[in-house]
Amino acid sequence: MQIAEPLQIAIDELSKLPSIGKKTAQRLALHLLKTDPENVINLIKAISDLKEKIKLCSVCFNLAVDDTCDICQSTKRDKSVICVVEEASDIFAIERTNEYKGLYHVLGGVLSPLSGSSVDDLHIQELIGRLQNTEVKEIILALNPDTEGDTTSLYLAKLIKPLNIKVTRIARGIPIGGDLEFADDATIGRAVLGRSDL
Numbered sequence: 001m002q003i004a005e006p007l008q009i010a011i012d013e014l015s016k017l018p019s020i021g022k023k024t025a026q027r028l029a030l031h032l033l034k035t036d037p038e039n040v041i042n043l044i045k046a047i048s049d050l051k052e053k054i055k056l057c058s059v060c061f062n063l064a065v066d067d068t069c070d071i072c073q074s075t076k077r078d079k080s081v082i083c084v085v086e087e088a089s090d091i092f093a094i095e096r097t098n099e100y101k102g103l104y105h106v107l108g109g110v111l112s113p114l115s116g117s118s119v120d121d122l123h124i125q126e127l128i129g130r131l132q133n134t135e136v137k138e139i140i141l142a143l144n145p146d147t148e149g150d151t152t153s154l155y156l157a158k159l160i161k162p163l164n165i166k167v168t169r170i171a172r173g174i175p176i177g178g179d180l181e182f183a184d185d186a187t188i189g190r191a192v193l194g195r196s197d198l
Contacts, residue, residue, distance in 0.1 A: 007033065059130070061106035061123050063088045071104060078102040083140040083192075084127065084156065086110055086149070090142065090180045097189035102140070105130065110148040111155060117148075124156070131163055138166040140195055146177050157198040168195040 003011070007029055014025035032040055056062070057069035060082075064070070071077060071091075081102030085091055091104050107122045130136070139160050143149035157167045171194030180188065 056106075060104050061088075061108060061126070062091055062104055076101070080135050080137040081140060082127075082130070082136055082138075083142050085142050085180070086144060086152075087181075093180050093183065093185075093188055094142065094192060096185050097192060099189040099192050100140075102138075107143075107152070110143060110152040112148045119155075122152075124159070127156075128159060128163075131160065131165060136165055138168060140192070141167065141169045141198065142180065142192070144179055153198065167198050169198050170195045 010029040010032070011022065011025045014020055014028050015022050017025075020028070032043075053065055054063050055065075057064040057072055058067050059072045060069060062069040062071060066073075078101050082105050083094065083100060083102055084105045084107060085094070086107055086109060088106050091106070094100050094104075105123065105127045107124065107127070109117045109122055111117060111119065111122070131139075139156070141153045141156060143153050153169055160167050170191040183191075
C-alpha cells in the first residue's frame with residue numbers, strides 16, 4: 001500500500017527515536033494526524049523550545065535553562081559532596097529518591113575504548129578543576145555497574161584520592177549490567193545510602 005508522502009516522512013522521523021519501531025512510529029503519526037491542530041502546535045513548540053532553550057550547566061554539565069542549573073544554584077544543597085554520574089538522566093533517577101542532597105557532576109559518558117570514548121571525550125578535567133580550592137570532602141561515584149562504569153570509577157578514584165578527598169561508590173543494589181535510569185526508586189535510594197569506599 002502506498003502511504004502519503006508527508007505521513008511516510010513523519011513515520012520515518014518518529015522511528016529514529018529510541019525504542020520507537022516502525023509500527024509504533026506509524027501509530028504515533030496517525031494519532032498526530034487525528035489530534036487537534038492546537039495540540040500538535042504545542043508539541044512542535046515544546047520540541048523546538050527543548051532544542052533552543054536547554055543547554056548544559058557550566059559547572060556540572062546537568063541540563064539547564066540558565067548558565068548554571070537549579071541544583072548548582074541552590075543554597076540548600078550540601079556543597080561538600082559531589083555525585084558523579086554518566087548522564088543527566090541519572091540525576092533524575094537519584095533525585096526521585098529524595099535521599100541525596102549534594103551536588104552533581106555529569107561526565108557525559110564513560111571510558112569505552114571499543115566505542116571510541118576516551119578521557120578527552122568526558123568532563124573529567126572539569127571535575128578535577130572543581131575539586132581544586134573547594135570545600136568538597138567526598139566524591140560519590142554513581143556510574144552504571146558494568147565494565148565501562150567500573151573502569152571509569154577506578155580511573156577517577158586514582159585521580160581523586162591524591163587530593164585527600166574521600167571517594168565512595170554507590171552500593172551494588174543495582175543489578176550488574178543494569179542502567180541507573182531504569183532502576184526503581186527504592187533500589188537507587190538504598191544504593192546511594194549504602195555507598196562504600198573504593
